[in-house]
Amino acid sequence: xxxxxxxxxxxxxxxxxxxxxxxxxxxxxxxxxxxxxxxxxxxxxxxxxxxxxxxxxxxxxxxxxxxxxxxxxxxxxxxxxxxxxxxxxxxxxxxxxxxxxxxxxxxxxxxxx
Amino acid sequence: xxxxxxxxxxxxxxxxxxxxxxxxxxxxxxxxxxxxxxxxxxxxxxxxxxxxxxxxxxxxxxxxxxxxxxxxxxxxxxxxxxxxxxxxxxxxxxxxxxxxxxxxxxxxxxxxxxxxxxxxxxxxxxxxxxxxxxxxxxxxxxxxxxxxxxxxxxxxxxxxxxxxxxxxxxxxxxxxxxxxxxxxxxxxxxxxxxxxxxxxxxxxxxxxxxxxxxxxxxxxxxxxxxxxxxxxxxxxxxxxxx
Numbered sequence: 001x002x003x004x005x006x007x008x009x010x011x012x013x014x015x016x017x018x019x020x021x022x023x024x025x026x027x028x029x030x031x032x033x034x035x036x037x038x039x040x041x042x043x044x045x046x047x048x049x050x051x052x053x054x055x056x057x058x059x060x061x062x063x064x065x066x067x068x069x070x071x072x073x074x075x076x077x078x079x080x081x082x083x084x085x086x087x088x089x090x091x092x093x094x095x096x097x098x099x100x101x102x103x104x105x106x107x108x109x110x111x112x113x
Numbered sequence: 114x115x116x117x118x119x120x121x122x123x124x125x126x127x128x129x130x131x132x133x134x135x136x137x138x139x140x141x142x143x144x145x146x147x148x149x150x151x152x153x154x155x156x157x158x159x160x161x162x163x164x165x166x167x168x169x170x171x172x173x174x175x176x177x178x179x180x181x182x183x184x185x186x187x188x189x190x191x192x193x194x195x196x197x198x199x200x201x202x203x204x205x206x207x208x209x210x211x212x213x214x215x216x217x218x219x220x221x222x223x224x225x226x227x228x229x230x231x232x233x234x235x236x237x238x239x240x241x242x243x244x245x246x247x248x249x250x251x252x253x254x255x256x257x258x259x260x261x262x263x264x265x266x267x268x269x270x271x272x273x274x275x276x277x278x279x280x281x282x283x284x285x286x287x288x289x290x291x292x293x294x295x296x297x298x299x300x301x302x303x304x305x306x307x308x309x310x311x312x313x314x315x316x317x318x319x320x321x322x323x324x325x326x327x328x329x330x331x332x333x334x335x336x337x338x339x340x341x342x343x344x345x346x347x348x349x350x351x352x353x354x355x
Contacts, residue, residue: 021141021229023270023339023343024343024344025341026158036161038158038161038162041158041342041343041344043338043339047152047156047157047340048157048339048341048342048343049156049157049158049342050156050157050158050342052158052161063166085221086323
């Protein structure tokens with residue numbers, strides 16, 4: 001499996017809040033964490049919350065030091081996540097028309113070795 | 114889920130199973146004044162910590178708060194009403210014994226619960242709470258109009274979406290009508306106090322701990338509103354509850 005870096009920005013915390021202060025990171029660079037694991041504790045003018053990780057991956061960079069104010073939308077953390085090896089499976093046969101677009105997400109069987 | 118309780122007050126609560134039960138008693142989380150289970154505990158990351166520790170979590174929205182009914186008569190907010198609600202909730206869930214973790218007003222109610230029904234509380238954590246009566250001097254005045262730590266808390270929470278300032282004022286007056294007294298302490302219930310080092314609402318928490326023979330954990334650098342989510346608080350609670 002190859003790795004790809006994905007950066008997660010400070011999400012909109014609602015109620016018109018435009019920034020938050022990083023109180024305490026719950027992870028460190030190099031940690032391999034699961035989706036929904038505690039990621040970072042931040043404080044807004046309303047409350048302090050723990051933001052869960054939006055995905056599984058290895059933490060490669062924390063973009064904000066503790067006690068720093070981060071605007072909504074600014075980078076918070078970068079993960080390395082595993083992605084399927086290129087090249088991706090090609091389409092065999094006729095390209096489906098838009099009408100025939102699948103309505104559900106399905107898992108494709110990997111080709112036999 | 115909801116349960117119908119005293120005075121036709123309907124209480125919303127959550128009942129979250131552990132990831133893998135170790136047979137421990139459930140943990141009852143009691144939120145602070147003007148918040149809710151979701152705001153006080155869920156957003157601060159508590160359910161996950163306790164579920165991972167093998168604990169079932171029972172989290173009510175106390176009357177006047179969150180998704181529970183919000184009467185506006187102060188006479189329906191005496192500590193005994195909250196205690197009745199909690200005992201009825203435990204009965205409805207067929208839960209005999211719990212560990213209780215309270216924050217701020219939730220701690221005061223945890224204390225009252227343990228005094229009323231010591232056999233139903235195994236261990237208890239009082240956080241964001243001290244022996245100083247946060248509501249002292251409230252009398253008939255409207256909460257949130259002065260400059261006490263409680264006035265600041267009131268102004269902050271009264272503005273939160275979903276809160277009913279009239280119900281919260283009634284709740285404050287109901288609580289003030291029956292002030293906290295540190296004696297007698299609940300017998301036979303091991304106790305831990307936790308407070309942010311900068312928490313003015315919890316001033317004197319270490320004295321109360323000493324007077325009760327309870328443990329005390331201070332969270333460095335934290336005040337009343339941001340000690341709840343601190344990892345040090347969670348670790349202290351998981352350690353203490355075992």
